[in-house]
Amino acid sequence: FSARRALAFLLLCIAVPVGALLITGCTFPWQHASTSASTNLGAKPTAQQVISAMQKSYRTVTAFHVVMKVTNLGTAESGSIQIRSADGDVLMPDRVKAQANVLFSGQLVAINLVSIGKTQYITDPITGQWRVITGVLNASTLTNPDTGIIGLASKLTNLTGPTDDSVNGTPCWR
Template sequence: MRRPLALLALVCAVLGVGVLASACRGGSDASKADAADVLRRGAERMDKVKAFHFDLSHENGTSQIVRGLQMVSATGDVVPPDRLRLDAKAKAGPLNIAVGIVAVPGHSYITNPVTGRWEEEDISVSQFFDPAVGVTALMRGTTEAKVTATEKVEGRDTHRIEALVDSGKMTLFAANAAPGRALKVRAWVGIDDPVLVRVEIDGAVGEGEPANLLRRLTLSKFDEAIQIDAPQTGASR
């Protein structure tokens, strides 16, 4: 019995040392990564992305979009530079509604909250939510950035970066973003492929927003074949 027990103890000791060494290497790798370089490479990579999918959520608030609607959450696709499709859960006063928005070159469309039918609308993506441009602007606009961890997000190994960004640079979420407030940002950038996988922003971007508002944007399906066409006006969503 002694020999098996001794062997078991040796295996446990080796595994323990291995886990400890691995943990140490993980921390070392995170500390060695230069946050500014990670963000720079990430912005350059996102400039070249041909398409991506997104999921946007809020805690403690909403983002104003068109027709006075307050967006609670949204999911959709982007084909840079000027094609977007999203399905949003929104609020119109006390009412919870679902709304679809499509933007293609020269035209934008929205579903009527009452009828659910598509209508052409004179809006620009940059007026309310512009991930194609806003993501890279955010990555290039941060200060005091530091890599705090390596984490797996959406199946990708990522660098977790914590930084500050001026609220005026948050055109990703609001064209009328008011400058002057330092917002906390957490960004997860891929290690093998430096795409922006997720970003979280704490704080108010526009006037009247709650100070504890949290926006979370998760991106996926990078460079996949995504087609966004204009819907037929009058047709149901």
């Protein structure tokens, strides 16, 4: 099977949702006196202001949790691994610990992943034993604020400004 390819895809799938969450511009609950989005968030920023603030704030992030669920897998190449879901933690700049449910040869199996720098450890989907895989993908290439996923945000085009929303009663922009 293509473990290196699946691992690279898993790390990419962890970094992309993090970027998306940061792009939404949601603020933390303790930054609000009440739960009214229109009264506490102030003037609505432009899309470019949200991107700029997200890029600036990302430099202060030291760790984050990622939950991912894929709903439309599409067709896979024979012998490849498709990620159905993943749940894990990223410690900046280059450490990842995650669990994933993957479709491997038509069977849904659970794997574990630990990535430290350029070395990755995954559990073999057949034996469950840990395997060392090196050189697949250094997580810091995705989390680097200048060249990784967040760095790509400045290249986004045709963005629309945020709209009022709330998450679990906390006002934010989406």
